[in-house]
Amino acid sequence: MKVLVSGAGGFLGQSVVNSLVERGHQVRAMVRPAARAPDWPEQVEVFRADLRVHKDLAPAFDGVDAVIHLAAAVTGNEDAQFASTVVATERFLEAMAKSTVKRLVHVSSLVVYDWSRAKSCMDEETPIECAPYTMGGYTIAKIWQERIVERFAQRNSWDITIARPGFIWGDGHEEIAAMGRKFGRLYLMFGPFTRLPLSHVTNCADCLVSALESPTASGQTFNIVDSDDVRVWQYVREYARRTRQPGLLVPLPYHVGLGLAQLAAFTSRKLFGEKGKLPSLLTPRRFESQFKPLRFSNSKIRTKLGWRPRFSFDECLAASYKHQVT
Amino acid sequence: MKKLSGVLIGCGAIAREHLTALAELDNVEVSGVCDISSARAEAMAERFQVPKFYTNHRDLLDELKPDLVHITTPPASHLPIAMDCLERGLNVFCEKPMTVQYADFCLLKDKAIAKGTMLMENQQNRFHSSVRRILQLIETGELGDVLDVQICLSLNITGPNSAYTDMNAPHFGMTLPGGVIGDFLPHIAYLAYMFTGKALAVNAVWTKHTKCTPLPADEFRGLIKGERTTAFVSFSGNAQPDGFLIRVIGTRMRVEANLYEPPKVVSKRLRKGEPALMTVVDGIAEARQVLTGSIGGFVRKLAGQSSYDGMKDMLAATYRSIELKQPQPISLQELDEIAQLADQLSATAKP
Numbered sequence: 001m002k003v004l005v006s007g008a009g010g011f012l013g014q015s016v017v018n019s020l021v022e023r024g025h026q027v028r029a030m031v032r033p034a035a036r037a038p039d040w041p042e043q044v045e046v047f048r049a050d051l052r053v054h055k056d057l058a059p060a061f062d063g064v065d066a067v068i069h070l071a072a073a074v075t076g077n078e079d080a081q082f083a084s085t086v087v088a089t090e091r092f093l094e095a096m097a098k099s100t101v102k103r104l105v106h107v108s109s110l111v112v113y114d115w116s117r118a119k120s121c122m123d124e125e126t127p128i129e130c131a132p133y134t135m136g137g138y139t140i141a142k143i144w145q146e147r148i149v150e151r152f153a154q155r156n157s158w159d160i161t162i163a164r165p166g167f168i169w170g171d172g173h174e175e176i177a178a179m180g181r182k183f184g185r186l187y188l189m190f191g192p193f194t195r196l197p198l199s200h201v202t203n204c205a206d207c208l209v210s211a212l213e214s215p216t217a218s219g220q221t222f223n224i225v226d227s228d229d230v231r232v233w234q235y236v237r238e239y240a241r242r243t244r245q246p247g248l249l250v251p252l253p254y255h256v257g258l259g260l261a262q263l264a265a266f267t268s269r270k271l272f273g274e275k276g277k278l279p280s281l282l283t284p285r286r287f288e289s290q291f292k293p294l295r296f297s298n299s300k301i302r303t304k305l306g307w308r309p310r311f312s313f314d315e316c317l318a319a320s321y322k323h324q325v326t
Numbered sequence: 327m328k329k330l331s332g333v334l335i336g337c338g339a340i341a342r343e344h345l346t347a348l349a350e351l352d353n354v355e356v357s358g359v360c361d362i363s364s365a366r367a368e369a370m371a372e373r374f375q376v377p378k379f380y381t382n383h384r385d386l387l388d389e390l391k392p393d394l395v396h397i398t399t400p401p402a403s404h405l406p407i408a409m410d411c412l413e414r415g416l417n418v419f420c421e422k423p424m425t426v427q428y429a430d431f432c433l434l435k436d437k438a439i440a441k442g443t444m445l446m447e448n449q450q451n452r453f454h455s456s457v458r459r460i461l462q463l464i465e466t467g468e469l470g471d472v473l474d475v476q477i478c479l480s481l482n483i484t485g486p487n488s489a490y491t492d493m494n495a496p497h498f499g500m501t502l503p504g505g506v507i508g509d510f511l512p513h514i515a516y517l518a519y520m521f522t523g524k525a526l527a528v529n530a531v532w533t534k535h536t537k538c539t540p541l542p543a544d545e546f547r548g549l550i551k552g553e554r555t556t557a558f559v560s561f562s563g564n565a566q567p568d569g570f571l572i573r574v575i576g577t578r579m580r581v582e583a584n585l586y587e588p589p590k591v592v593s594k595r596l597r598k599g600e601p602a603l604m605t606v607v608d609g610i611a612e613a614r615q616v617l618t619g620s621i622g623g624f625v626r627k628l629a630g631q632s633s634y635d636g637m638k639d640m641l642a643a644t645y646r647s648i649e650l651k652q653p654q655p656i657s658l659q660e661l662d663e664i665a666q667l668a669d670q671l672s673a674t675a676k677p
Contacts (some may be wrong), residue, residue, distance in 0.1 A: 025543070032494040033494055034493035034494050035494070041616075050494040050495050052495045053493075053494075053496075069572060075487060076487070076489075077339070078339075079338055079339035079342070080489060082366065082369070083366075086365050086366070086369070087363045087365060087366055089365075090363055090364065090365045097378045133373050140369075144365060144369055148365055149366075183507075268628065271629070272629040272630060273630060275630035276629060276630050277627065277629070278628070
């Protein structure tokens with residue numbers, strides 16, 4: 001299969017390209033014009049474009065059988081993220097609609113779910129966030145990106161799969177939001193026994209390629225998380241130990257953190273009404289979306305695709321921190 | 327009473343500030359928004375409960391016939407969009423810079439005069455609480471005669487991940503005379519103009535401190551001789567922390583404010599008495615102003631007030647003049663002289 005990968009120069013994109021090549025696919029990797037192309041094998045065709053501004057994206061789809069759409073912004077303010085994630089996707093899919101390509105794997109995120117309404121286990125049945133504008137720029141952009149993908153798919157009768165990975169981590173990207181917050185030398189963990197929805201970058205890439213290849217993935221939405229039951233304290237401890245980060249790890253029960261956020265929100269409402277603004281850590285719904293203690297199921301992807309993570313947590317740790325002195 | 331209707335063309339970051347301010351005006355309702363990105367227009371409409379969104383601004387103008395059109399697109403598109411509005415006899419409130427070239431401003435001005443419509447540029451800092459406080463000190467005579475004005479804008483446009491130096495999607499400011507700094511010159515120009523009056527002579531120096539960026543220059547220093555006084559103006563793309571400082575020097579008082587930190591205004595006045603004692607009195611007075619201003623600023627942030635101090639008041643004044651059929655808050659003559667000043671400043675960037 002010839003596969004076009006958008007966002008190929010990104011953290012996950014590089015692994016997806018490697019995984020596709022490993023499994024014998026031809027790859028056209030879309031990389032931003034000023035970015036350095038990763039060290040891919042020669043057969044990887046690099047297509048230079050920035051989805052926000054590139055005038056003619058149509059040639060990117062020439063001769064392509066399927067698309068894995070990864071392009072999205074993970075940094076920047078709300079408007080920059082919207083432009084890089086949503087408007088870029090809109091332009092990308094407009095070009096795709098003019099091509100003959102019908103197969104699309106879209107990479108979304110667990111942030112699109114309403115974490116406040118999630119019961120004990122988050123799975124594909126968890127309701128989608130219905131008040132996106134109360135959340136951060138990344139959440140707004142990922143929700144809108146999914147909306148756009150679904151609309152285009154419906155309008156053009158595309159065969160799509162939506163993948164929603166958890167926290168993607170790996171070499172060079174070991175820090176994740178759910179770890180807590182650093183205040184000087186103090187590392188505050190909110191809910192040290194909370195399970196983390198981890199998806200190691202190699203496992204995640206492998207899963208996306210499996211979804212692309214499998215006919216049973218067609219029209220489906222999957223959450224992508226690894227199978228190991230990893231808790232916050234365990235992850236943070238390994239991180240601190242392996243990166244030799246000095247500082248004190250301070251566990252704080254989740255409900256204490258949430259209580260503080262609720263108290264701050266209550267005070268803000270009383271003083272300033274609905275217009276009051278608080279940092280995300282003191283905004284209850286945003287706090288929940290980062291730290292709520294839930295179980296994260298990958299049973300759908302295991303059942304439908306027969307997929308299993310290639311590497312265990314311990315193997316991923318070894319691979320991710322291979323450059324660190326342990 | 328029937329509300330005035332406003333529409334926005336362009337749904338980027340600045341549009342959100344307009345809509346936030348408009349939501350606080352009781353006599354205005356936003357009837358539509360427009361953007362070439364359907365998703366961006368729809369998202370903005372959904373967020374601010376605007377009933378209609380469009381991807382073609384002419385469709386919006388023809389269908390909604392609003393009382394005021396806010397143009398919040400990148401500067402290169404202002405001229406054709408504003409012309410479309412004026413041709414239809416619609417009032418225009420345009421983001422700065424209204425046009426890329428001064429000659430284009432003249433085209434719009436002539437059209438607005440011919441059609442009898444309003445043509446305004448967003449100069450929200452004229453309505454900034456700190457600027458109004460300074461003006462009040464001048465009007466009451468407390469500051470004395472204004473001898474000099476200093477306007478110094480520092481913004482980290484050269485740092486990592488800066489949108490201004492993005493090599494993949496060049497910032498729209500790169501199309502302006504003077505590059506990205508040209509995008510900030512209108513703010514500097516109208517603030518200086520408020521004190522200097524019409525510019526009689528302009529001198530400026532442009533340099534590049536950070537070499538590895540596509541910016542033609544990232545530092546700017548200018549000197550303006552105006553009808554009433556002089557102004558030193560500057561922009562730094564490297565100085566940190568970010569700040570938008572305005573200092574007015576009078577014969578009786580010095581007053582300064584950081585427009586990024588309202589409502590903090592610090593003044594130092596001429597006092598009679600033992601100099602050593604007066605230094606202490608000055609210090610205490612200054613400390614009190616800093617403390618009250620800093621706490622006020624913190625509370626403003628918690629209260630969710632817009633960081634664009636002055637935007638709401640400027641929009642309120644604009645809509646009020648439409649409602650009462652009064653002259654626009656900033657006359658076309660003034661806008662013209664400010665556009666000329668900005669043009670003179672940016673012209674110094676040419677090799």
